[in-house]
Amino acid sequence: xxxxxxxxxxxxxxxxxxxxxxxxxxxxxxxxxxxDKFTPEMQNRYLSRIHTEEVNYTARTTAQSLLGKxxxxxxxxxDSIPNIDxxxxxENEYNRLLRHQETIQRQNCN
Numbered sequence: 001x002x003x004x005x006x007x008x009x010x011x012x013x014x015x016x017x018x019x020x021x022x023x024x025x026x027x028x029x030x031x032x033x034x035x036d037k038f039t040p041e042m043q044n045r046y047l048s049r050i051h052t053e054e055v056n057y058t059a060r061t062t063a064q065s066l067l068g069k070x071x072x073x074x075x076x077x078x079d080s081i082p083n084i085d086x087x088x089x090x091e092n093e094y095n096r097l098l099r100h101q102e103t104i105q106r107q108n109c110n
Contacts (some may be wrong), residue, residue, distance in 0.1 A: 005037075012037045020049050023057055059089035063097055064088075071098075 012034045019027035027050045035043055062081075066074040074094060081087040 009037050009039070009042070013042065018044060020046075020053055022055055025054065025057060027053060055085050055089050056085075056093075058086060059093045062086075062090045063093035066094055067097055067101070 012030075015029060016030055016034075019030055031046055031050060035046075038046065062078075066077060069077070075091075076089050078087060078094060081090060
């Protein structure tokens with residue numbers, strides 16, 4: 001019974017790892033359906049990883065939507081985000097996207 005539970009836990013862990021690796025928002029849904037198959041330590045670890053991926057996904061989406069706005073408007077919006085993790089991730093992603101745009105513009109001018 002212990003080996004079977006361990007095998008089942010590993011099986012579900014591999015699926016969940018794949019969802020997290022691809023940044024899929026299905027990771028939380030899958031975790032919630034199968035969380036009883038994980039040890040409490042694994043549950044905490046996966047919840048943390050899932051949260052991080054959700055923050056990163058939201059930050060990417062938000063930063064992309066801010067590219068059409070002025071820098072002042074974008075930073076004002078970013079500063080208004082109440083969750084500090086999300087605010088920092090969004091600002092980092094927005095700055096990364098701006099640097100990427102600047103690099104492309106420099107290459108097109110040459």
